[in-house]
Amino acid sequence: MTIKITLIPGDGIGPEISEAACKVLEAAKVPIDWETHIAGQTAFDKIGNPLPEKTLESIQKNKIALKGPLKTPTIEGFKSINLAFRKHFDLYVNLRPTKSFEGVPTRYNNIDLVVVRENTEELYSGIERYTSPNKESAETVSVVTKKGSERIIRWAFDYAIRNKRKKVTLVHKANILKATSGLFLEAGRRIAPEYPNIEFDEKIIDNMCMQLVINPHQFDVIVSTNLFGDILSDLTSGLVGGLGLAPSANMGHKVAIFESVHGIAPDIAGRGIANPSALLLSACLMLNYLQMEKAAQKIKTALLKTFKEGKVLTPDLKGNASTLQFTDAVIKNL
Numbered sequence: 325m326t327i328k329i330t331l332i333p334g335d336g337i338g339p340e341i342s343e344a345a346c347k348v349l350e351a352a353k354v355p356i357d358w359e360t361h362i363a364g365q366t367a368f369d370k371i372g373n374p375l376p377e378k379t380l381e382s383i384q385k386n387k388i389a390l391k392g393p394l395k396t397p398t399i400e401g402f403k404s405i406n407l408a409f410r411k412h413f414d415l416y417v418n419l420r421p422t423k424s425f426e427g428v429p430t431r432y433n434n435i436d437l438v439v440v441r442e443n444t445e446e447l448y449s450g451i452e453r454y455t456s457p458n459k460e461s462a463e464t465v466s467v468v469t470k471k472g473s474e475r476i477i478r479w480a481f482d483y484a485i486r487n488k489r490k491k492v493t494l495v496h497k498a499n500i501l502k503a504t505s506g507l508f509l510e511a512g513r514r515i516a517p518e519y520p521n522i523e524f525d526e527k528i529i530d531n532m533c534m535q536l537v538i539n540p541h542q543f544d545v546i547v548s549t550n551l552f553g554d555i556l557s558d559l560t561s562g563l564v565g566g567l568g569l570a571p572s573a574n575m576g577h578k579v580a581i582f583e584s585v586h587g588i589a590p591d592i593a594g595r596g597i598a599n600p601s602a603l604l605l606s607a608c609l610m611l612n613y614l615q616m617e618k619a620a621q622k623i624k625t626a627l628l629k630t631f632k633e634g635k636v637l638t639p640d641l642k643g644n645a646s647t648l649q650f651t652d653a654v655i656k657n658l
């Protein structure tokens with residue numbers, strides 16, 4: 325049976341890595357019928373709207389999408405379309421796993437961490453304004469709710485159980501942000517005893533960053549609010565070789581959107597040298613979500629073999645292959 329999936333190639337390196345990911349999925353004979361739609365800067369330039377109704381309708385109908393990165397203009401310009409998707413479909417879970425790859429040289433071996441980021445609340449509430457006429461001051465409202473905190477923390481513990489993980493570390497700043505981060509921490513302390521077989525640990529965000537750099541092996545599943553989770557997952561990607569290798573899943577109760585952790589990489593866009601692995605690994609998360617574990621494993625094994633061989637790698641991994649050459653090497657290893 326063919327599965328209809330919405331594909332948003334995205335901005336910057338998005339179309340290059342999306343083409344690569346689709347090529348591998350096709351070579352692996354995964355029966356997908358892509359429904360391609362635009363969003364972000366590409367849609368803004370084309371039709372003057374960064375969030376076209378047709379794109380939303382397609383995701384709503386198919387319930388699943390693979391998405392390339394989207395540009396969010398800095399300071400001025402339209403608001404983040406990524407946030408709009410997450411809010412619109414209530415994709416409250418942002419799952420960001422990081423695992424070491426044999427053949428990719430890094431400071432540490434055997435990293436196996438999972439960041440579970442709350443994806444709809446806190447400082448990404450979208451409520452912000454200038455509070456004086458000449459931009460002398462501004463405020464952004466951080467909204468954290470009991471319901472939002474409890475559902476993501478519970479999801480993190482359930483994920484730990486399902487995946488035979490041992491420990492959940494909740495990351496917060498409740499010493500300073502007593503109300504918002506405090507509410508999140510209290511939810512964690514309330515829920516943790518419901519999971520007696522999972523060790524519960526809490527860390528203040530500043531210490532957490534230092535601990536992750538010095539001794540990442542002490543962590544397992546990490547759960548945090550939106551902004552901290554966003555930053556921590558870029559940090560954890562750096563532990564295993566960088567953003568070119570970091571996948572993610574945005575999930576709610578009805579819809580899921582899979583995308584790489586990285587952005588549009590404007591510094592290398594259009595040069596054909598982007599690493600498509602993060603999006604390809606995101607596609608594997610998508611196949612697992614669709615209970616097509618065999619196909620996901622087949623693609624992952626080919627990808628891991630390509631890293632291990634170390635002959636055809638993109639420049640971010642100290643190789644000199646193009647996106648296409650790397651893609652062909654993965655396909656050869658299928």
Ligand SMILES: NC(=O)c1ccc[n+]([C@@H]2O[C@H](COP(=O)([O-])OP(=O)(O)OC[C@H]3O[C@@H](n4cnc5c(N)ncnc54)[C@H](O)[C@@H]3O)[C@@H](O)[C@H]2O)c1
Nearest residue numbers: 393394395396567568585586587588589591592598599640
């Ligand atoms: N989910 C998303 O759509 C998403 C996520 C993050 C940033 N962004 C957007 O992307 C734009 C640029 O952000 P940024 O420069 O801070 O972050 P970025 O992730 O685009 O790039 C950071 C660095 O990592 C490198 N990099 C990223 N992905 C790579 C890949 N696949 N292969 C090789 N190298 C890669 C880039 O070349 C750059 O040096 C901004 O507009 C931002 O809003 C979008």
